[in-house]
Each structure stands twice: as C-alpha cells, then as structure tokens.
Amino acid sequence: MANDCCCLREQRMFFLQVKEGILNDEIYCPPETAVLLASYAVQAKYGDHNALEVKEDYLANDRLLPARYLTCYLLVSLDRNTI
Numbered sequence: 001m002a003n004d005c006c007c008l009r010e011q012r013m014f015f016l017q018v019k020e021g022i023l024n025d026e027i028y029c030p031p032e033t034a035v036l037l038a039s040y041a042v043q044a045k046y047g048d049h050n051a052l053e054v055k056e057d058y059l060a061n062d063r064l065l066p067a068r069y070l071t072c073y074l075l076v077s078l079d080r081n082t083i
Contacts, residue, residue: 023066031069038064 019041021027022034029037041064046054 034065
C-alpha cells in the first residue's frame with residue numbers, strides 16, 4: 001500500500017512538472033496535443049461535465065494552454081469576425 005501512495009505521488013508530481021513545462025513553453029507541444037492534454041486535465045479535476053451544475057466561466061481561472069496558442073486563437077477569431 002505504501003508503494004501505491006508513493007507511486008501516485010510521483011505520477012502527480014511528474015504530471016505537474018510536464019504541465020508547467022508545456023504552459024511555460026519549456027516543452028514543445030503541438031496545439032492539437034495541448035488541447036487534448038488540457039481536456040484530460042479538466043476531466044481529472046472536475047469529472048464529467050454537467051451543464052446544470054457548472055457556471056459558464058468555471059474554467060476561467062484555470063491555466064490550460066500555453067499563451068501563444070490562446071493568442072493565435074484570439075487572432076483567428078478576430079480575423080473571422082472582420083470578414
């Protein structure tokens with residue numbers, strides 16, 4: 001049992017280190033993979049989505065994607081809205 005706890009703790013620490021590396025652009029991660037990993041992180045943190053239980057902006061305070069991907073998304077969104 002003690003090994004299981006230790007192993008889970010090590011997995012959690014590894015996850016957090018990789019997540020921070022991706023978010024800080026220290027580890028390259030393609031946009032599609034970054035979105036997939038972010039979805040896994042949200043699923044692990046919040047569980048199954050239930051629209052009746054959550055507010056619209058419940059992810060607003062979570063850092064899920066590198067800033068450069070968010071900037072690209074905003075630019076594409078602005079570009080589409082101007083057409």
